[in-house]
Structures are given as structure tokens and as C-alpha cells.
Amino acid sequence: MKLFDPHIHMTSRTTDDYEAMAKAGIRAIIEPAFWLGQPRTHVGTFDDYFQSLVGWERFRASQFGITHYCTIGLNPKEANNPAVADGVIELMAHYLGKDGVVGVGEIGFDDQTAAEEKYFAAQLELARKLDLPVLVHTPHRDKKRGTERSLALVKEQRFPEERVLIDHNNEETLPLVLATGCWAGHSIYPNTKMDEPRMAALVKQYGAARIIVNSAADWGVSDPLKVPKVAAAMRDAGISESDVETIVWQNPIAFFGQTGRIDARELGDPASFDQGELFEGNSVLRGQAPRRA
Amino acid sequence: MPPAARSWLDGIALADKVLALAAFSGAARAVGKAPIAVPERGAWGTDEVVRAALLVRAYPRITPAELWAHGDNRERQAVLKALPLLPEPAAFVELAIEACRTNVLTVFEAIACENPYPAAHFPELHFNQLALKAAFNGIVLARIVGLAARRNTELARMAADYAAERRAAGRPVPDDLGLLMQGQP
Numbered sequence: 001m002k003l004f005d006p007h008i009h010m011t012s013r014t015t016d017d018y019e020a021m022a023k024a025g026i027r028a029i030i031e032p033a034f035w036l037g038q039p040r041t042h043v044g045t046f047d048d049y050f051q052s053l054v055g056w057e058r059f060r061a062s063q064f065g066i067t068h069y070c071t072i073g074l075n076p077k078e079a080n081n082p083a084v085a086d087g088v089i090e091l092m093a094h095y096l097g098k099d100g101v102v103g104v105g106e107i108g109f110d111d112q113t114a115a116e117e118k119y120f121a122a123q124l125e126l127a128r129k130l131d132l133p134v135l136v137h138t139p140h141r142d143k144k145r146g147t148e149r150s151l152a153l154v155k156e157q158r159f160p161e162e163r164v165l166i167d168h169n170n171e172e173t174l175p176l177v178l179a180t181g182c183w184a185g186h187s188i189y190p191n192t193k194m195d196e197p198r199m200a201a202l203v204k205q206y207g208a209a210r211i212i213v214n215s216a217a218d219w220g221v222s223d224p225l226k227v228p229k230v231a232a233a234m235r236d237a238g239i240s241e242s243d244v245e246t247i248v249w250q251n252p253i254a255f256f257g258q259t260g261r262i263d264a265r266e267l268g269d270p271a272s273f274d275q276g277e278l279f280e281g282n283s284v285l286r287g288q289a290p291r292r293a
Numbered sequence: 294m295p296p297a298a299r300s301w302l303d304g305i306a307l308a309d310k311v312l313a314l315a316a317f318s319g320a321a322r323a324v325g326k327a328p329i330a331v332p333e334r335g336a337w338g339t340d341e342v343v344r345a346a347l348l349v350r351a352y353p354r355i356t357p358a359e360l361w362a363h364g365d366n367r368e369r370q371a372v373l374k375a376l377p378l379l380p381e382p383a384a385f386v387e388l389a390i391e392a393c394r395t396n397v398l399t400v401f402e403a404i405a406c407e408n409p410y411p412a413a414h415f416p417e418l419h420f421n422q423l424a425l426k427a428a429f430n431g432i433v434l435a436r437i438v439g440l441a442a443r444r445n446t447e448l449a450r451m452a453a454d455y456a457a458e459r460r461a462a463g464r465p466v467p468d469d470l471g472l473l474m475q476g477q478p
Binding site for chain 2: 126129
């Protein structure tokens with residue numbers, strides 16, 4: 001079975017991760033633009049980051065047979081930084097039309113400030129104008145209230161709910177999301193957020209419709225193989241093969257495919273790649289013989 | 294421009310900068326990349342034709358500098374090909390010189406080949422560097438527009454030194470290197 005990890009920050013990961021992910025059956029990924037672990041102090045840093053997401057990182061993934069997409073956005077944490085926020089919003093218009101960009105995100109709430117709400121709403125408007133889906137981060141602290149506020153803002157703005165993916169859900173927030181037309185993401189993490197047995201239990205209770213799982217692996221202690229692991233846990237829990245496939249493959253394609261920028265037929269074929277290729281003169285190899293498939 | 298590509302471009306509300314920028318980036322998905330022969334300008338991809346036309350129509354609300362700064366290779370090629378079509382093209386000479394420093398051959402070719410811009414606007418030093426870089430990269434030198442009129446003694450010396458360096462290393466000298474030397478046909 002092919003797997004899709006629709007939320008993983010590969011910029012922070014190694015080529016070993018790419019190899020292990022491909023071996024475990026991960027065929028495609030989405031890298032949402034997010035916080036990089038330390039504050040950025042210039043708009044230009046975001047510019048270079050966005051360039052990397054649509055260019056170099058996409059190339060790195062392709063060298064291991066993985067198709068890389070991304071979302072572009074001003075994350076909620078840095079929405080609180082007036083030195084960069086407006087500049088990043090202006091910059092986004094240059095990137096949202098590019099190949100491989102399948103949505104606006106991560107947007108949403110972190111501390112649930114007025115600034116976060118302002119840029120959340122502004123980015124919903126950008127997404128509406130360009131007919132893009134949005135990926136909404138929900139906060140670690142005061143998560144239930146943050147989720148409620150996110151759903152309320154989507155409703156207030158009359159943004160089409162079928163183009164909203166509310167992420168990092170847990171037992172308390174999932175029913176709130178499913179009561180709307182929004183999709184529900186779950187980040188399977190070593191300790192926080194959600195784990196494999198709990199996820200399997202949620203699927204048994206709520207079914208597979210509009211349910212998405214991801215690893216959200218990044219620069220911290222996290223696991224880029226959580227999607228294959230949660231697929232195995234769901235099977236062990238007696239969830240049908242077709243429901244598992246819906247969650248780990250069809251749902252992310254259905255949601256982000258609303259852009260028309262994901263070629264499901266192409267993803268259905270085994271990946272072809274050529275490690276002899278260069279990106280602007282640069283290779284991922286360090287003297288190894290190039291592999292091809 | 295093929296009718297389907299033209300009607301796609303006509304349908305973009307270029308007065309809205311967000312929509313115009315997204316259309317510029319997304320042009321290849323909308324119109325494809327099939328080659329089109331552009332009179333005296335070589336073969337362009339359909340996406341390049343449409344992007345260049347979009348820039349010409351949306352200028353100066355949208356500038357070559359910003360499209361270059363945020364563009365991928367294909368978008369950058371279209372910007373370079375459009376430069377001679379813009380009003381007051383001399384304003385973009387710094388951008389065009391910077392473009393020549395690319396490692397990407399197709400981007401270099403977009404400014405160096407079948408493009409009247411460098412011969413019309415480059416100072417001698419930069420025109421000479423462009424011509425020599427073309428020779429280094431095995432580009433057919435006849436593709437440099439206006440070369441004959443821009444030949445100069447310094448370029449002839451650079452070409453002669455390059456030929457000597459190649460011969461000393463036992464490597465072949467490009468057949469058409471003489472095009473860089475004054476007095477040669």
C-alpha cells in the first residue's frame with residue numbers, strides 16, 4: 001500500500017529519513033511552511049525558506065522517489081512578530097501559484113492573540129481569492145478553545161469548510177471538527193499530540209471520512225515513519241484495509257487535490273528517479289554511485 | 294500565441310496583483326510548455342510566451358526584478374526573454390548582468406541567445422564576459438544577437454587567450470571561436 005504523509009518538515013530531516021520513508025512505502029509528502037525553532041528576524045529569511053520549499057527540498061525528495069508538495073503561509077507563532085508579518089503576507093503571492101504548492105498553511109492560533117487572528121483571517125482571504133485549501137494548526141495550550149475559535153473564524157468568514165483541514169486533533173477536538181464540514185488531521189507523535197493506539201480507537205469510533213493522519217516530524221524529537229506505524233496499528237486494531245487506505249492515501253489526495261495540482265494517476269505509478277540529476281548545479285550525493293529507478 | 298493560451302491570459306484580472314502573480318507562477322499548468330517559434334527569437338515554451346506577455350501587460354505594477362527574485366528557472370527565463378519588450382529596457386541592465394552569473398544553462402541561454410538585449414545594453418566588460426561564457430559552455434556563438442557589431446579588441450584578446458589555453462591543455466578549440474575576434478566574418 002502506498003502512503004502519503006501530508007504534514008512533515010523535511011527541511012529539518014536527513015537523507016537517511018528520506019531513504020527509510022521511501023522503503024516504508026511513503027510515496028508523497030506535504031511540507032507545510034512553519035516555525036523553524038528559532039525566531040526569524042527578516043522577511044528575507046522567509047523568502048529563502050519558501051524558495052527552498054518549492055525548489056531544493058522538492059528536488060531532494062525526488063532523489064529518493066518521493067513526490068514533495070508544500071503549503072505556504074505565515075505561521076501563527078510568527079504572526080506575532082510585527083517586523084516580519086506584513087512582509088511575509090506580501091511575499092506569499094509570489095509563491096502560492098507555483099507548482100507543488102497545494103495550499104495556504106500552517107495558519108491558525110498559537111497564543112490566541114489578536115495579531116494571530118488578524119493574519120489567520122487575512123490568509124483565509126488569500127486562499128479564497130486563489131481557490132486554495134488551508135491547513136490550520138491548532139495550539140498546544142488551551143487546544144480546545146483554540147480549535148473552537150478556529151472553526152468559528154472559518155464560519156464567520158464564510159470560507160468553504162470542505163477546503164479547511166484542522167490539524168493536530170485529539171479526543172476532545174475531533175468531534176467538534178467533524179460536526180462542521182472541515183477535515184480533521186492528527187499528528188502522531190512520540191509523546192505529545194496523538195499516538196497510534198489512540199488514533200486507531202478514534203477511527204473505530206468515527207470512521208474514515210475526512211480523517212487524515214501525519215507525522216508532523218520536524219527538528220525536534222519526532223518520527224518520520226509514524227504514518228506507516230499508524231497504518232499498521234489500525235490494521236492490528238481490526239480496521240478494514242479499505243478504511244486504512246482511505247486515511248493514509250486517498251484522503252490527503254482528495255483534500256489537497258482540490259487545487260488541481262496533484263496528479264493522482266502519476267502518484268499511482270511507482271516513483272522514478274535519477275540521482276545523477278542536479279539542482280542548479282548541486283547534487284545530494286557525496287561521491288556515491290547515483291541510483292536510478 | 295495559441296488561441297487557448299491567449300484566452301486564458303485575457304481572463305486574468307491583471308489589475309489585482311495577487312491574481313497576476315499567481316497566474317505568472319501557474320502559467321505552465323494552465324497553458325503547457327509546448328514550443329512555439331517566435332520570429333527572430335528562437336523557440337519559446339508556451340508558458341514562456343504567456344509569462345512574457347503577462348509581464349508586458351502588467352508592467353510596471355509588476356516588475357522584472359520581483360519576478361526574477363522569487364522565480365524558478367522557467368519563470369526567470371521568461372523574464373529575461375521579455376526584457377527587450379518592455380518600455381525603457383535600459384533600466385534592467387543590472388538584473389540582466391546578474392542573470393549571466395547563473396549556473397543554469399537554460400537561464401543563461403535565455404539572456405545570451407536569440408535575445409537582442411545584451412548587445413543593445415551591456416557595457417563592454419559584461420558583454421565580453423557573456424560571449425566568453427557562451428564559448429565555455431559550448432553554445433553556438435552565432436546565437437548571440439548583435440555579436441558582430443559588439444566585437445572589440447579586448448574580446449578578441451580574451452578569445453585568443455582562451456584558444457591558447459585550450460591548445461596548451463590538448464583540448465579542442467570551439468570551431469566558431471573566431472566569431473569573437475575582430476575582423477573575422
